[in-house]
Amino acid sequence: MLENRSIDIKNMIGNKDFFAREFLIWLWYSSELDQGHIKLKDDDITVFIEDKLVLEELLGDQEDLFKGGVPSESPEAKYALRSGKIIKECKIKIIKGNASLSEQQFEWIFNFKANGFNISGIKLPSVDVKDYKEKLRQRMMFLEELYDYLGALYKKFLETRLVKSTWDEELLKIKEWIGND
Amino acid sequence: MGIISGGLTFKAYIVEGYDFRNINYEEWLDKLNKGKFKAINKEKSEKESFGFSDSKDIFLEELEFRNTFYDNYIHFNFRRDTLKMQKSVINHYIKEIEKTFTKKVTKRELKEIKARAEAKYIRELYPTIASYEIIWNVETGILYFFTQSRAVNDKFTEWFERNMELELTELETATFAATILNDEELVQFDKKSPSSLVSI
Numbered sequence: 340m341l342e343n344r345s346i347d348i349k350n351m352i353g354n355k356d357f358f359a360r361e362f363l364i365w366l367w368y369s370s371e372l373d374q375g376h377i378k379l380k381d382d383d384i385t386v387f388i389e390d391k392l393v394l395e396e397l398l399g400d401q402e403d404l405f406k407g408g409v410p411s412e413s414p415e416a417k418y419a420l421r422s423g424k425i426i427k428e429c430k431i432k433i434i435k436g437n438a439s440l441s442e443q444q445f446e447w448i449f450n451f452k453a454n455g456f457n458i459s460g461i462k463l464p465s466v467d468v469k470d471y472k473e474k475l476r477q478r479m480m481f482l483e484e485l486y487d488y489l490g491a492l493y494k495k496f497l498e499t500r501l502v503k504s505t506w507d508e509e510l511l512k513i514k515e516w517i518g519n520d
Numbered sequence: 521m522g523i524i525s526g527g528l529t530f531k532a533y534i535v536e537g538y539d540f541r542n543i544n545y546e547e548w549l550d551k552l553n554k555g556k557f558k559a560i561n562k563e564k565s566e567k568e569s570f571g572f573s574d575s576k577d578i579f580l581e582e583l584e585f586r587n588t589f590y591d592n593y594i595h596f597n598f599r600r601d602t603l604k605m606q607k608s609v610i611n612h613y614i615k616e617i618e619k620t621f622t623k624k625v626t627k628r629e630l631k632e633i634k635a636r637a638e639a640k641y642i643r644e645l646y647p648t649i650a651s652y653e654i655i656w657n658v659e660t661g662i663l664y665f666f667t668q669s670r671a672v673n674d675k676f677t678e679w680f681e682r683n684m685e686l687e688l689t690e691l692e693t694a695t696f697a698a699t700i701l702n703d704e705e706l707v708q709f710d711k712k713s714p715s716s717l718v719s720i
Contacts, residue, residue, distance in 0.1 A: 340534050340536065340661060340698060340699050341689055342537075344703055344706065345703045345706075345707075346703065346706050346707055349689070351694035351695075351698075352689070352692060352695060354694065355694040355697070355709070356693050357713075357715075357718050358693050358697065358709075358712075359693045360714075360717075360718045361714070361715060361718055364718070423720070425717070425718050456691070456692050457692070459528075459529040459530075460527045461527060461528040471524070472590055475590065475593075475595070476590070476593075478523055478524065479523065479593060479655065483657065486662070490696070490699065493696065493700060494700045494701070497697060497701065497705070501705055501708040506715070510715060510716070510717065513717065
């Protein structure tokens with residue numbers, strides 16, 4: 340994955356967290372476009388910013404913590420974004436399966452810190468198996484599926500982000516969304 | 521919490537330096553056992569010891585094949601024992617010694633008294649045992665180490681790399697991008713600066 344690449348990836352480690360910060364704003368914006376539905380290459384998923392959202396100043400130490408309810412829908416949270424704060428951390432829910440189409444739903448909830456693209460406190464879909472090895476296999480399958488979704492979301496963001504014309508266009512839309520409410 | 525129950529918190533790593541299609545599992549078990557946990561040697565005044573231990577029973581002498589290898593997964597523990605001296609015990613001992621001094625105890629003398637106190641009490645102590653799960657998908661090359669403690673992660677990565685003769689790289693913003701972007705996209709990724717969304 341990192342070996343035999345034409346570019347030295349090790350030099351980038353720890354220096355690219357601004358992408359994670361932009362990714363979180365983009366994800367919040369994208370999740371509000373169509374009631375959380377996001378079309379990926381191989382799947383359709385639903386993404387929500389859950390009941391924890393921490394925004395911080397770019398320069399300075401002040402933080403705004405929104406907890407409980409749906410903080411991403413609160414005008415105060417959007418105001419914090421509008422005043423130039425960025426997302427430091429948030430709780431995210433990803434749902435696979437469409438209940439309205441009678442599909443079985445699977446749900447992942449986790450904490451995401453922009454610094455280091457760090458995820459923690461992951462709640463996986465429940466596994467109702469007693470056998471130890473089978474339980475381990477199924478939980479690993481769910482964990483790896485979460486990484487597949489995160490990878491697909493990050494790729495969707497980067498595909499837009501890395502091309503100047505598409506990013507300029509997206510940036511305008513995001514700024515318009517931030518400016519609304 | 522580990523993989524089998526509860527919420528999951530870990531650091532993920534990319535493991536490199538092997539070919540998935542060509543793994544000698546017996547050889548890897550030997551390497552894991554070469555780096556197995558060994559108890560603290562109090563005679564050598566050790567205050568800490570760490571190493572690999574079995575996924576199901578951290579007190580087993582050696583890692584067992586059947587508990588370590590499942591399908592594409594390698595599952596084991598990193599056990600770390602520490603001897604922690606309670607400050608109140610040490611302070612009590614220091615005060616008792618200080619009483620025998622006729623003049624003020626110098627910094628150097630205090631250091632010596634502290635060392636004597638530690639040497640005296642360390643033999644009486646039982647270690648604090650901690651173990652952290654590791655699950656490694658050898659096909660995807662991603663290893664999950666179930667703690668985010670920086671100090672423990674540093675000890676584990678150094679120990680793993682030395683014993684397994686493989687390289688670990690933390691999965692973070694740039695390395696995660698490297699797993700999903702081609703070389704051309706990665707060049708663009710490296711060239712970009714923060715946009716006006718996250719910069720002034």
